[in-house]
Structures are given as C-alpha cells and as structure tokens.
Amino acid sequence: MIAAEGPEAHSFLQGQLSTHVPGLTPALSQFSSWSNAKGRVVTMLHVLDRDGRILLVLPKPLAATVLKRLSLYVLRTKVTLTDISDTLVQFGLAGANAAELLAACGLSAPSEINAVTDSRGVQLLRLHGATPRYAVIGEAPQLQPLWTTLEDHGAHPAGSDVWTLLRILAGEPELHPETSEHFVAQMLGLEELGAVHFNKGCYLGQEVIARAHYRGAVKRHLHRAECNSTGTLRPGMDIQTTSDTQPVGEIVDACPDASDAWQMLVVLKDEFVSVPLQINGSPVRLSPGN
Numbered sequence: 001m002i003a004a005e006g007p008e009a010h011s012f013l014q015g016q017l018s019t020h021v022p023g024l025t026p027a028l029s030q031f032s033s034w035s036n037a038k039g040r041v042v043t044m045l046h047v048l049d050r051d052g053r054i055l056l057v058l059p060k061p062l063a064a065t066v067l068k069r070l071s072l073y074v075l076r077t078k079v080t081l082t083d084i085s086d087t088l089v090q091f092g093l094a095g096a097n098a099a100e101l102l103a104a105c106g107l108s109a110p111s112e113i114n115a116v117t118d119s120r121g122v123q124l125l126r127l128h129g130a131t132p133r134y135a136v137i138g139e140a141p142q143l144q145p146l147w148t149t150l151e152d153h154g155a156h157p158a159g160s161d162v163w164t165l166l167r168i169l170a171g172e173p174e175l176h177p178e179t180s181e182h183f184v185a186q187m188l189g190l191e192e193l194g195a196v197h198f199n200k201g202c203y204l205g206q207e208v209i210a211r212a213h214y215r216g217a218v219k220r221h222l223h224r225a226e227c228n229s230t231g232t233l234r235p236g237m238d239i240q241t242t243s244d245t246q247p248v249g250e251i252v253d254a255c256p257d258a259s260d261a262w263q264m265l266v267v268l269k270d271e272f273v274s275v276p277l278q279i280n281g282s283p284v285r286l287s288p289g290n
Contacts, residue, residue: 001055001056001057001058001063001083001084001085001088001090002055002056002058002063002066002067002070002081002082002083002084003050003053003054003055003056003081003082003084004053004054004055004056004079004080004081005052005053005054005079005080005082006077006078006079006080007078008077008078008079009053009054009079010022010024010054011077012073012074012077012079013047013054014200014201014203015073015202015203015204016034016070016073016203016204017030017032017033017034017045017047017203018032018033018034018035018185018190018195018196018197018203018205018206018209019031019032019033019047019194019195019196019197019200020197020199020200021047021054024047024048024049024054025049026049026050026116026118027110027115027116027117028114028115028116029046029047029048029049029114029115029116029125030046030047030048030114030195031044031045031046031047031114031128031172031193031194031195032044032045032046032047032195033045033185033188033190033195033196034066034070034204035184035185035204035205035208035209036181036204036205037204037205038205038208039184039185039205039206039207039208039209039212040181040182040183040184040205041175041180041181041182041183041184041185041188041190042062042065042066042069042175042180042181043058043059043062043066043175043180044058044059044172044173044174044175044188044195045057045058046058046125046127046135048116048123048125048137049116050088050118050123050137055084055088055137057090057135057137059174059175059176060085061176061177062175062176062177062180063083063085064083065177065180067081067083073204087139088137088138088139089137089138089139089140089143090135090136090137090138090143091135091136091143091147092127092133092134092135092136092163093133093134093136093150093155094131094132094133094134094162094163094166095131095132095155096131096132097154098132098133098134099111099132101150101153101154101155102124102134102150104149104153105146105149105150105153106119107119107122107124107146108124109124109126109132109134110124110125110126110134111126112126113126113127113128113194114126114194120142121138121139121142122136122137122138122142122143122146123135123136123137123138124136124137125137127167127170127172128167128170128171128172128193129166129167129169129170129171129172130170131166131169131170133166133167133170161255161256164253164255165255165256165257165263167253168224168253168254168255168263168264168265169224169263171189171193171222171224171265172193173188173189173190173222173252173253173265174252174253175235175252176235176236176253178234178235178236179235179236179250179251179252182236182250182267183220183252183267184208184209184212184218185209185212186209186212186213186218186221187218187220187221187222187267188222188252188267189221189222191213196209196213198210198213219269219270219271220249220267220268220269220270221267221268221270222252222265222266222267223265223266223267223268223273223286223287224263224264224265224266224286224287225263225264225265225266225277225284225285225286225287226257226261226262226263226264226284226285226287227261227262227264227279227282227283227284227285228260228261228262228282228283229262229279229280229282230282231280231282233251233254233262233264233279234251234254235251235252235253235254236250236251237250237251237254237279237280238250238279239251239266239268239277239278239279239284240277240278240279241272241275241276241277241278242275242276242277242278242283243276248268248269248272248277249266249267249268249269249272249277250266250267251264251265251266251279252264252265252266252267253265264284266284273286
C-alpha cells in the first residue's frame, strides 16, 4: 500500500490516475489504473480514503517501481507518497456466506462493488465478481483477532492461489512485472469495470486512452479463457493459433482451478477470437460470453 497525504493529494492523483479522484469518499473506493505517458497501463490500483489519507492498494511486485516513478511527478506539489505496507495489512474474505461471517464478527459488509464500510478502523472493501469478495484492511493488532474469530465461525484459510482464481473468474485484471506497460486501458476491459473516467480532464496517458475510446482504434480485448496445459502458465506468455506460431494474444493472469485446468485472463487480437487457439500445443478455450 502507498499512502498519499497532503493538501494537494487529491489534485495530484487526479492528474495521474484514470478515475475521477475528487469523487472518492470514505464510503466509496475506486478501481483505477496508472499509465505511462504512452497510455500503457503500469498497474491497476484500488484507491480508498482512510482517515483523510488516500491509499493506493496495488500488487506488491510493482509497488517499489510505482512509488519511485510516481514520486518523479510530485515536484512542488504539496503531497507526500509513502509505502505503508508495514503499517497496514490486509487479507481477503470470499464466499457465498462471507457477509454473514463478517456480521457474526460485528462488521457490516458493503453490498455494492467498490463500496467501503469502516468499523473502528477495520475497512471492508467490496470487490468485483458474482461471488462476494471483500478486502479487509486494518492494523495488524486489529486484524489478527478478527482472523481468529472468522475461523471460529467457519471461515477456512485458502491461500493466495484461490484468491487469484476468484479474481480471474470475476474478470478483474491484475498486472505483473511481465505484463506491466503492455496494454492500454481498453485492452484490459477497464471501461466496463468503471476504472476509466472520460470527462475528468487531463491525466498521464489520457490523450492516448481518449483517442482509442473515441476513434474505436483498439483491436485487442480482454477475455476469460481456460487451458488444460500440463506445464505452468504465466503472465506474459504468448497465445498462438493452431496453424501458426505467430503470437495473437498474451496471458494477463493464470491460475489452476480444482480440476487442474488453467483459468486465465487473456488479451487477444479481435480477428482471432473465433479461431482455434493454443499455448505450447495445448488448446485454449474462451469462456462463454466471450
């Protein structure tokens, strides 16, 4: 987590992120992105207000790079950017009865996507997906007993792979060092996820993103897919047609499910969506709805 503090924190991030930062409230977070000057997405972020500070929650492997590069734009702006990953911690809670489990712990779960509730410093953030998913954010002394209480009420630790799988099934992309700066916002479906605001004015990469939106120039888009590869599938791996070795797409994220099939988010060239696809010889199947 990166904290942005200072009297100009909102205006600074308004000129950097793809969402309308002044619309941020303690009860409403934003799923947003930060792009480079060429409009290529560096990272996805969950942005929320905590005690007057703006928190940027992003993948740990990208945090140091994002903090360093974002700090270059501060200049004389009255804002301070700080890595607070050692101060605040988070875990995820997901499942059909997740809200009931939280209620049993005296916490009110937000019902709408991106909504936030705060109970004595424990923030609950509702994430994308049909299966209820919540990010639970707070200080370690608060979250440690909460974790224990959730287990006492029937919650089961599942590990990061299960969390990644649920995020993929929800269609929520996450970038990794292997895929950072590979895609513009529209390729990742960020319009559909409410992570781009087209009337907010200028921000880093805005010209490219807006031109792609108004001219319909994007010819690659995000899809859910699966593959029964016996080898490990990783972000950044190429996808080919069964008749050619030239790449026509790229894995954004991948994780095996309970049947050992790889569930994936992939970006494909539009012209190849209806043709047979493969990764290292293993067939790729697009999920229904694509």
